[in-house]
Amino acid sequence: MRAAVLREGVVEARVIDDPVPGPGQLLVRSLACGICASDIHFMDHLEAGVDDDSGMSTYDRDVDIVMGHEYCAEVVDYGPGTERRIAVGTRVSSLPVLSTSTGRRIVGQNPESPGGFGEYLLLDEAITRVAASELPSEIVCIADAISVGWSAASRAQVTAREVPLVIGCGAIALSAIAQLKRLGVGPILAVDFVASRRQTALAMGADVVIDPAEVSPYQAWRDVAYGPPEAMRQLMAVAGLPGCVVFECVGIPGVLDSIIKGCERGTRIFSVGGPPEGDHLHTLTAKRKGINIQFGGGPSMQHWDEAFEAVCSGSLDVTPMLGRTVGLDGVAEALDAARDANGPVRIVVVP
Amino acid sequence: MRAAVLREGVVEARVIDDPVPGPGQLLVRSLACGICASDIHFMDHLEAGVDDDSGMSTYDRDVDIVMGHEYCAEVVDYGPGTERRIAVGTRVSSLPVLSTSTGRRIVGQNPESPGGFGEYLLLDEAITRVAASELPSEIVCIADAISVGWSAASRAQVTAREVPLVIGCGAIALSAIAQLKRLGVGPILAVDFVASRRQTALAMGADVVIDPAEVSPYQAWRDVAYGPPEAMRQLMAVAGLPGCVVFECVGIPGVLDSIIKGCERGTRIFSVGGPPEGDHLHTLTAKRKGINIQFGGGPSMQHWDEAFEAVCSGSLDVTPMLGRTVGLDGVAEALDAARDANGPVRIVVVP
Structure with missing residues (x-):
């Protein structure tokens, strides 16, 4: 052949x-x-x-x-x-x-x-x-590219008390965004240096897009999730502050560590990118913040089937x-x- | 003063x-x-x-x-x-x-x-x-040293379908072992190069102790958790293989990465050691194995109180x-x- x-x-x-x-x-x-x-x-x-x-x-x-x-x-x-x-x-x-x-x-x-x-x-x-x-x-x-982010977004089980932050707007990120949208989670924040990728993220369901060259994604997340000081005080008094779930969809060394350094205490990170050369992590900071990292693991058969059906049927464009x-x-x-x-x-x- | x-x-x-x-x-x-x-x-x-x-x-x-x-x-x-x-x-x-x-x-x-x-x-x-x-x-x-491992062992919520492996037998590891024992989880495997530490681990509740200079902790874990080939086949047919929960209680660079490389697919790692200089992790292997890492986070107030009461009352020796x-x-x-x-x-x- x-x-x-x-x-x-x-x-x-x-x-x-x-x-x-x-x-x-x-x-x-x-x-x-x-x-x-x-x-x-x-x-x-x-x-x-x-x-x-x-x-x-x-x-x-x-x-x-x-x-x-x-x-x-x-x-x-x-x-x-x-x-x-x-x-x-x-x-x-x-x-x-x-x-x-x-x-x-x-x-x-x-x-x-x-x-x-x-x-x-x-x-x-x-x-x-x-x-x-x-x-x-x-x-x-x-569809296969869709299944990876779809599975991560499904397995993350983001609750109504959490606000997701998607780092990167490549194929995996976009499919995570699409599935988070279908699951009714939000607001969904998405981050990319490239304007056309941020536009695609909006088309796939992101609610807020962030150019990290202009603003820290973590400050942007706090602004959306906590709101202005008065709203934040009310949140704390009534139901507690929302939790942060970060989807790492970049796969370049340093990104996972930058998330550990930038994110809130108790953040859950889904690392779907995973650079092949590995990454040096500030484990002390991760420890002090009580961070959880779920590494990819690939899509389950069920999630792959769901994503394939959604693409084949046209219900996911x-x-x-x-x-x-x-x-x-x-x-x-x-x-x-x-x-x-x-x-x-x-x-x-x-x- | x-x-x-x-x-x-x-x-x-x-x-x-x-x-x-x-x-x-x-x-x-x-x-x-x-x-x-x-x-x-x-x-x-x-x-x-x-x-x-x-x-x-x-x-x-x-x-x-x-x-x-x-x-x-x-x-x-x-x-x-x-x-x-x-x-x-x-x-x-x-x-x-x-x-x-x-x-x-x-x-x-x-x-x-x-x-x-x-x-x-x-x-x-x-x-x-x-x-x-x-x-x-x-x-x-x-008591304070006890509270760290106690909290990790409590938060890990190890199920009857999982077998814990404790890496290191210092204070945090020993308190994790003590609390796992109290929670009725087991068999508990504990690993240390030092014979006196392994003896202390047995005194605190470990069921099996491993000298990593003699045998791979992960092979030892498989031998205990899966048993001989015939028992393993039966496990797979009836209830599925037990999951692995590793408690990293060493805090020296390279240990967390060695766990990622050695452990089974789908392993949950509680990283309580956390070396101050950070660690380089094989994120690709972590991704392929779908590993979850929960970083320390320190004891919750409730777990600190529980550990303090257990030590003060003498119920934990x-x-x-x-x-x-x-x-x-x-x-x-x-x-x-x-x-x-x-x-x-x-x-x-x-x-």
Whole structure:
């Protein structure tokens, strides 16, 4: 097949062997696949894959790897021991995890689990879902990106006594915002340096957007959550001050620590970004403030299904996130372009 | 008064001005005061106090600071605006936080809130508690150290479907173990390099102790929590595998990160140690494992009161933790000795 192949740190479109479905696996044709920041994290931080002991992502500079884990695909063939419950030609997607004989692998981060930046990839039949949708594949493929923030926003269980603050307005942040809105939580505050991203955040459901170059997000949060001094005194007297729930959706070193330093006592942080090089945290400050950090963990199957259904049915409109599409020959350039935070939230590869 | 005074990084017993109680404050005489690892953290890491923006601990090398925050004291005099509900001569203690006109201060970590390594200190009348106890002051003063681990163990709400793993067997770890035991949780696994500390952990309620020089604490945890392969298969089929709750009670850089790398997916970590220099964490691994970290936050008033009552009444026997006592002239040497993890859990200063 033709694929945009990562090898020795360089992505190049060329012909490689077709993947062969193993037990329980489907062979599918990639129709559209979003470029995610974690693709860039992966290719830029070989050491993170080596250093991570989960074994789900095993980078080797000297083998061909096809990235891309936000895909819409159609069924082509079946591996041994499959139920064949989904007909050939059906449009599908899945949580990007493939069960293999040697363990679970993230799709697009291992030689044995190629991703959607090639003509063909392998899916785990047990978790493959049919795309019941009239929408183009370029829209359907964004569902996976949606599921991450959707799951975080669901698991956070933000109460009516808490005010959420979303740091970053990339795909994960936008989906967290969309799901917080659907859950009726608010006001929702969202933070990004880039004006176009803040506009997209408003389109996805944010109530207040903040440019951190102009005002501290934590002061802005206090202004909204506590109000002016008189309102704050009334809050304290009647029901106590609202709690702060921060969604870290940036994934650049220093951001999580800046949240620890800036946030209120007792803040709950959902860290969904998670920089691959790790982060140095002021644990003493975290300790004094009694901060709780819930690290990502990926979407649950239930949340992935919910997000996929919302995107497929059109009840969640993700068109504000969609940028241009590129072919396999454009992947290397598009990956570079995706490093630019001023660009669209999603560039989609159509192999 | 005479006091062991920290100045320019050196502790020396000498005469300084008596503290003067401000509004709402009591003047009390220190009867006994435990030496805590956080005293050593504080004097060794000036930058941590400066860098921490909570304002509760403001180190200045060029002023006199009297450390010591685990005290039993007797009431001597009252500041303006006090209720005077506790008679002069009564033995008391308190959560080591002093309200001042410029904010809350940790006792023993600011010039305006001297600690128990001197003849006199100041307490906040509103949170001062009477020591209803026949026990010597050297025992009563250990209650504050108990309250930290007690509160963490209470707040962790470990369920019958979880198995706790306590990393470190210092004062905080031992009190966490004692409270986990009282809450009926178990089996309780405890880890320390030092044999005498492991013995004390058994005395305080640990069920299994682990020398990490001999076996990985996480493998030991799996052996206990999951059992042999056949038992593990049965667990998975019937009720699912037990969850892991790790109590980090060490406070040395690298320990929290080693827990992230070693622990099971979905582990809940209570970080009570919190090294003053912070820690570098593998956030990608934390994210993939969906780890939750609850940072200390100090004991709640309710948990402090519970721990104080348990120690005062003798229902919690803390004598296994008690080492020798020293006078003010011995504080500098005793602080050095307390750096040695092979020493007793608590050396107590009797001014």
